[in-house]
Amino acid sequence: MGGLVALGVALMTDREGLGYTVGTGVVASLFASVYVLAVGEYLLGGTGVDIERLEEAAERLERGAVLLEHAREHGALAVKPKSRYAPDEWIALLDAREDLYIVGHALHKWCRDDVRGPFVAAVERLVRAGKRVQLVILPLDGEVTRRIGEQRGKDYHRRVEETLDTLAAVYRALPERKRALLDVRQLCEEAPMPYMLAGNEDVLVTAPYPIAADSDTIFALTVDAKGPLGAAILDDLKRLVASYSEPVDLNRS
Numbered sequence: 001m002g003g004l005v006a007l008g009v010a011l012m013t014d015r016e017g018l019g020y021t022v023g024t025g026v027v028a029s030l031f032a033s034v035y036v037l038a039v040g041e042y043l044l045g046g047t048g049v050d051i052e053r054l055e056e057a058a059e060r061l062e063r064g065a066v067l068l069e070h071a072r073e074h075g076a077l078a079v080k081p082k083s084r085y086a087p088d089e090w091i092a093l094l095d096a097r098e099d100l101y102i103v104g105h106a107l108h109k110w111c112r113d114d115v116r117g118p119f120v121a122a123v124e125r126l127v128r129a130g131k132r133v134q135l136v137i138l139p140l141d142g143e144v145t146r147r148i149g150e151q152r153g154k155d156y157h158r159r160v161e162e163t164l165d166t167l168a169a170v171y172r173a174l175p176e177r178k179r180a181l182l183d184v185r186q187l188c189e190e191a192p193m194p195y196m197l198a199g200n201e202d203v204l205v206t207a208p209y210p211i212a213a214d215s216d217t218i219f220a221l222t223v224d225a226k227g228p229l230g231a232a233i234l235d236d237l238k239r240l241v242a243s244y245s246e247p248v249d250l251n252r253s
Helices: 002-011 018-044 051-073 087-093 113-128 142-154 156-175 176-181 230-243
Strands: 077-079 102-103 133-136 182-187 195-200 203-208 217-226 245-247
Touching: 051 217, 087 113, 087 195, 087 203, 102 230, 113 133, 113 156, 113 176, 133 156, 133 230, 142 156, 156 182, 176 182, 182 230, 203 230, 217 230, 230 245
Parallel strands: 102 133, 133 182
Antiparallel strands: 077 217, 102 195, 182 245, 195 203, 203 217
């Protein structure tokens, strides 16, 4: 409840301020967690349903149908723990025709294992076709990066550096006249990473970032990028990029 109160305050602040920019994004990404908790309460009573409670479960199911309808109205497609998204599901998001958006602490998982090849290929393909690729990460040497790393017990400096090295190699391979379309941004110190986001012009996956929790344990929401929720998420991303980020120099040796 405290989080909802804080969120309400953020939404009532100046629409040009950080509170509003981060707040509207959190509204979109928090929808996943709220929806899952609500379904758990309505359908399962928090503990599950046994035979003796079928009638009660049926009543909860009826109420849960309202939640489902509400989710569909907003363009929600799926919700589950972020860790349950398989590599193929992340790779499918790279099948973009017009836009590719990825926001996260370090984005290093896009530069490793089976995802690296499709990620690099998608970035090169889109930029060469004249499409913009929008990536947002933590600053390489920022105080916020150090602080979040300490909270989570992870070396985000090393992870961000790994991502930037990968992107720098892609950048050098691109035609000079199109390199600006690879728009890699780092958040300013006063704007800690509020949520993760990955998607394209059709589908988005987003989740809030709790301060200390492991990002893999949070719930993520898949939405229709053209629906009301998708539009709100992309609008928030534009605000975040325009007001609270700066470009990263990819001319790295």
